[in-house]
Structures are given as C-alpha cells and as structure tokens.
Amino acid sequence: MTAAPGDRAVARVPRGIVALLGVSFVLQVGLAALHERGPAAARPLPAPPSHATLAVLAAGEPRVLARALMLWLQSFDYQPGISIPYRELDYARLEAWLERVLALDPAFQYPLLAASRLYAEVPDPDRQRRMLAFVARHFDADPTRRWPWMAHAVYVAKHRLGDLRYALELATRLARAPAEANVPGWARQMPVFVLEDLGEVEAAKVLLGGLLDSGEVTDAHERRFLARRLAELEARTATAPAR
Amino acid sequence: MSSPLHSIARFTLIEARRARVVAVTLALCVLAAGAAEFAASLALTDTASYRTATYASVLRTGLVGLVALVAVAGVVRERDERWLELTLSRPVSRGTWYAGRLLGFAALALALALAACAPLLLFAPPACVAAWGASLATELTLVAAASLSFAVTLRSVTASLATVAGFYVLSRVMHAIVLMSTGPGADPSAWTTPVVAKLVAGLALVLPALDRFTLSVWLETPPTMMTLGAVLVQGVVYTSLLAAIGLFDFHRGEV
Numbered sequence: 001m002t003a004a005p006g007d008r009a010v011a012r013v014p015r016g017i018v019a020l021l022g023v024s025f026v027l028q029v030g031l032a033a034l035h036e037r038g039p040a041a042a043r044p045l046p047a048p049p050s051h052a053t054l055a056v057l058a059a060g061e062p063r064v065l066a067r068a069l070m071l072w073l074q075s076f077d078y079q080p081g082i083s084i085p086y087r088e089l090d091y092a093r094l095e096a097w098l099e100r101v102l103a104l105d106p107a108f109q110y111p112l113l114a115a116s117r118l119y120a121e122v123p124d125p126d127r128q129r130r131m132l133a134f135v136a137r138h139f140d141a142d143p144t145r146r147w148p149w150m151a152h153a154v155y156v157a158k159h160r161l162g163d164l165r166y167a168l169e170l171a172t173r174l175a176r177a178p179a180e181a182n183v184p185g186w187a188r189q190m191p192v193f194v195l196e197d198l199g200e201v202e203a204a205k206v207l208l209g210g211l212l213d214s215g216e217v218t219d220a221h222e223r224r225f226l227a228r229r230l231a232e233l234e235a236r237t238a239t240a241p242a243r
Numbered sequence: 244m245s246s247p248l249h250s251i252a253r254f255t256l257i258e259a260r261r262a263r264v265v266a267v268t269l270a271l272c273v274l275a276a277g278a279a280e281f282a283a284s285l286a287l288t289d290t291a292s293y294r295t296a297t298y299a300s301v302l303r304t305g306l307v308g309l310v311a312l313v314a315v316a317g318v319v320r321e322r323d324e325r326w327l328e329l330t331l332s333r334p335v336s337r338g339t340w341y342a343g344r345l346l347g348f349a350a351l352a353l354a355l356a357l358a359a360c361a362p363l364l365l366f367a368p369p370a371c372v373a374a375w376g377a378s379l380a381t382e383l384t385l386v387a388a389a390s391l392s393f394a395v396t397l398r399s400v401t402a403s404l405a406t407v408a409g410f411y412v413l414s415r416v417m418h419a420i421v422l423m424s425t426g427p428g429a430d431p432s433a434w435t436t437p438v439v440a441k442l443v444a445g446l447a448l449v450l451p452a453l454d455r456f457t458l459s460v461w462l463e464t465p466p467t468m469m470t471l472g473a474v475l476v477q478g479v480v481y482t483s484l485l486a487a488i489g490l491f492d493f494h495r496g497e498v
Contacts, residue, residue: 013494014338021487025449027480032448035455035473052285075423 045076045093048100058104066104073097074114091127094119095134102138112138112149120156128161136170143181150174151187158194168194185217189226196233205233247335248343255347256354258317264351267309268358275301276362295366296459302359303379303457307411310355310383314348314390315403322398328498337493344391345486352383367462374465378457381478385451386411388482392489395496413446414453421447451481 049057058065073094098111112135120131132153139150151174158167171190177183189211195204208230217223245253279298283290321327330340360376367375389410393403424436424443456474458466466474 007495007497010495013491017338017487017490017494020483021491024480024484024487028451028484029448031477031480032450032452035452050285053282056281071423072419075419 045090045097047093048097051100051103054100054104062104063108066101066108067110069097069101069104070108070110070114073101074118089119091119091130095130098134106142107145109145109149112146116149116152116156120153120160125161128156129166132157132161132166132170136173139173139177143177143183147174147177147181147183147187151190154190154194158197164194164198168198185219185222192229201233201237205230205237208233247333247339248346251330251335251340251343252347252350255317255344256350259313259347259351262313262316264309264313264355268306268355271302271305271309272358272362275305291366292463295363295462298363298366299375299457299459299462303382306355306359306379306383307386310348310352310387311390311404311407311411313351314387315394315400315407318344318391318394319398319400319403322498331498338490341391341395341486341490341493345388345482348387348391349384352387353380355383356380363462368465371462371465374471375457375459375461377471378461378466378474381475382453382456385453385478385482385485388485388489392485392492395489396492410450411453414450416454417443417447417450418452418454451477 048054054065054069055062076089095115098115101108102111115131115134120128120135122128135146135149135153139146143150150170154167154171154174157163157170161167168191171194174183175188175191177188189208192204192208192211195201195207208226211217212223212226212230217226275298278301279294282297283294285293321330327340331337356376356379359379360372363372363375386407390403390407393406393410394400397403397406421443424440455470455477
C-alpha cells in the first residue's frame with residue numbers, strides 16, 4: 001500500500017475497511033495453509049502433446065519450453081504430501097515426454113542426463129532397459145555431447161541390470177563413435193573390460209592389443225595401465241585350463 | 244430510483260459495452276474455437292479432449308486479459324478525466340463508488356463466463372460446463388478485483404496491467420514453484436535453498452491458488468462439490484482481501 005505526498009492519514013480509513021482487511025487476510029492465510037495440508041492423491045503423468053502442438057506452444061522459443069518442461073517433469077514425482085516412487089511412474093509416457101523435450105532442443109543434454117542418471121536408477125529392469133534404449137537410440141545423433149550418458153548406460157547395464165551382453169552392445173557402440181566425437185579413451189576402452197567380465201578373455205586381449213597398436217591412446221600413464229592390463233589377461237589365458 | 248451503488252455498477256457495464264467488449268469476446272470465442280479445431284486436427288487420438296481443453300484454456304487466458312484491460316483502463320480514465328472527482332463531489336462515498344465498480348465488474352465477469360460456456364454445451368455435459376463456468380466467473384471476478392485495486396493504487400494503465408499480469412501468472416504457477424523449491428532438484432547443501440523455500444512458501448500463503456481454478460479436465464469429469472466449493476470460497480475470500488486493500492489505499496489517497 002503506497003503512500004504518496006499529500007495522502008491522508010491512516011486514521012481516516014474507516015475501521016470497517018481495516019477490519020475487512022484483517023479478517024480477509026487471516027482467512028486467506030488459513031485457506032492457503034489448509035490447502036497445503038489437504039489429502040494427498042497422486043496424479044498420473046499425463047500423455048504429452050504432439051510435436052506440432054509443442055512447436056506452436058513454444059512460440060518461437062523451443063529452448064525455453066524444453067527447459068521449462070524438463071523442470072516440470074523432474075518435479076512431477078514430487079507432488080503435495082506425497083512422493084511417487086519412480087517405479088510407479090508411467091515410463092512409456094515418461095519416455096515420450098523426454099522425446100518431446102529432445103525434439104524441441106536437440107542440443108539440450110538434460111533429457112539424456114535424466115534418462116541415464118535419474119530414471120534408469122529405478123530398481124525395475126523393464127523401466128531401466130527402456131531408459132537405456134532411449135539413451136542408445138539418441139547417441140548416434142550427437143556423440144560429441146551424448147557420450148557421457150552412453151557411458152553411464154554401459155555402467156547401468158553392467159552393474160545394475162547385470163546384463164553383460166547388453167553392456168557390451170552399448171560399449172561397442174560407444175567405442176565406434178567417430179574420432180571427431182572426442183570420446184575419451186577410457187570410454188572407448190569399455191568393451192575390453194566388459195569382455196573380460198564376460199569371460200571372453202581372448203576377445204578382450206585382441207581388442208586391447210588393437211587399441212594399443214592403433215596409436216589412439218597417447219597418454220603415457222594410460223598406455224602403461226592398458227599394457228599392464230593386457231599382460232594380466234595374457235597371464236590368465238596362459239594359466240587357464242584348456243577347454 | 245436506483246441507489247448510487249447500482250447506478251455505478253450499471254455505468255460500469257455500459258462503459259464495458261462502449262469499449263466493444265461484446266465484439267472482442269466474440270472474436271476471442273472464434274479464435275479459441277479455431278485454435279481448438281487446429282489442435283484437434285493435430286492429435287492422433289483423444290481429439291475431443293484436445294478440442295475442449297484448447298478452447299477452454301485459450302478462452303480462459305483471453306478473458307482474463309480482457310477483464311483486466313477493461314477494469315484498469317476504465318478506472319484510470321475515470322480518474323484522469325476527473326469524472327471520479329465529479330462523482331465523489333456528489334453524496335457518494337468512496338466505499339460506495341468502489342463497491343459499485345466492483346459489482347459492475349463482477350456482473351461483467353459473470354456475463355463473459357456465460358458467453359464462454361455457451362459453445363461448450365455442444366461438446367461437454369451441462370453439469371461439467373456449469374462447474375467450469377462457475378469457476379471461470381469466480382476467477383474473472385477475482386482478476387477484476389485485482390485490476391480495480393491496482394488501478395486505484397498505482398494510477399497508471401501500464402503499471403497496473405503489468406502488476407495484474409505478474410500477480411495472475413505467479414498465482415497460477417506458485418504451486419509448482421513451491422514443489423520445485425522443496426523437491427529433489429533443490430540443492431540441500433546450499434544455504435540459499437531453505438531461505439528460498441521459506442520465502443516461496445510465505446508468498447504462496449498470500450496468493451490465491453489459481454492453479455486449482457477452471458481446470459479443463461472438469462469439462463470431462465465434473466469436480467466434486469467440495470472441490471468447487473473450495474474454489475468459490477477462495478474466490479470470495481481473496482476478492483474481499485483485494486477489495487479491502489483497494490479501499491484502504493483509496494481512502495488514504497487524494498482523488
């Protein structure tokens with residue numbers, strides 16, 4: 001309530017108005033507080049609108065809309081008075097929302113980060129696979145920016161899902177990214193370690209040897225580490241009983 | 244002979260008619276219907292819900308803007324052209340003028356809500372349309388009360404409209420902001436997080452919960468009486484609060 005020069009004193013305001021102000025303010029605060037403590041009822045994740053509808057709603061600012069949608073989506077599991085476990089979210093709709101956001105701004109990394117590091121952490125193999133498939137599906141379109149999420153997908157497949165074959169498939173795709181994608185050496189080396197865990201030591205040796213001979217690994221410490229690893233693999237095959 | 248209160252309310256409606264509110268409302272309905280058909284044509288499934296939801300949301304936003312514009316422009320013009328001074332020189336109290344204006348804007352809000360509901364009767368059940376319309380009328384009245392209060396206080400069309408727009412948008416998104424400020428996305432280690440959360444929660448207490456008003460889903464499934472009742476009560480309480488704020492400033496300020 002502003003007070004400009006020449007305004008009349010507060011005492012000239014009728015008491016009835018002051019009383020109305022006080023009562024209505026108290027009622028408003030009480031109502032708002034009651035609303036916060038109301039019974040919690042989880043709302044299901046709605047289906048996303050079409051790409052075309054979102055393009056219209058973006059009104060020329062798809063990047064802004066993409067960011068706003070990701071904030072909303074990220075907070076969706078946290079509703080008033082209730083926190084929805086991820087395993088109760090409709091992952092088909094969740095994936096569709098992530099697709100829409102990525103379509104609005106292909107350079108936006110948040111959807112892939114959320115898919116690999118947030119929604120793939122749910123202890124539900126089907127939901128995890130859906131998120132990993134989403135990351136893998138979009139990796140080739142922009143490997144330069146998206147390799148971290150693919151690397152994390154390999155980790156989830158290997159250590160959370162326990163599916164080494166799937167981890168190898170993802171790691172191989174990561175390793176085959178074009179050179180200009182600047183995927184770091186340790187990420188390109190992931191197939192070697194997955195093969196090793198699979199017990200396919202010979203294949204791991206071949207891959208590791210090829211990597212060292214290709215000249216791709218230029219860091220001296222890294223070359224020493226990989227060479228030591230190769231030596232360990234060779235020692236294992238030498239001492240392993242013949243099949 | 245009608246009382247000053249009713250005369251002022253009637254002149255408010257005449258002023259709205261002269262501001263071509265009827266033509267603009269018809270144009271808004273046509274625009275909303277066009278947008279609804281466009282959205283429905285893009286949808287692969289659930290075309291009926293796309294149609295009604297788009298129509299409802301476009302019209303709701305458009306009518307809120309229209310009411311705010313009519314209220315702010317009318318009050319500021321009346322003050323600037325000194326008609327307010329002339330009115331108050333008669334045996335008409337400030338409270339009567341304010342109440343008359345508010346009553347006129349409330350009647351306008353009701354008329355606009357009825358106009359918005361008419362086409363919806365072709366696509367949605369009457370009970371759903373009635374509930375949605377009642378909530379819309381309440382929301383438009385609340386916006387009119389805010390516009391009147393801000394116009395009386397700020398005395399400028401630009402400042403008043405900007406404040407109404409900010410107030411409306413904030414009231415609609417405040418619930419989501421509260422959730423985000425306390426959700427898993429907030430950094431718990433930062434000292435600013437609890438401070439911001441408290442500020443946001445405090446602000447939410449003094450803003451109306453417009454996110455619960457006039458939901459398009461009501462056009463498919465009508466709200467319970469308790470839900471609708473809560474909306475109407477919120478509308479009455481906050482309109483009273485805005486009226487009290489406006490009256491307080493109006494009695495303090497020189498005309």
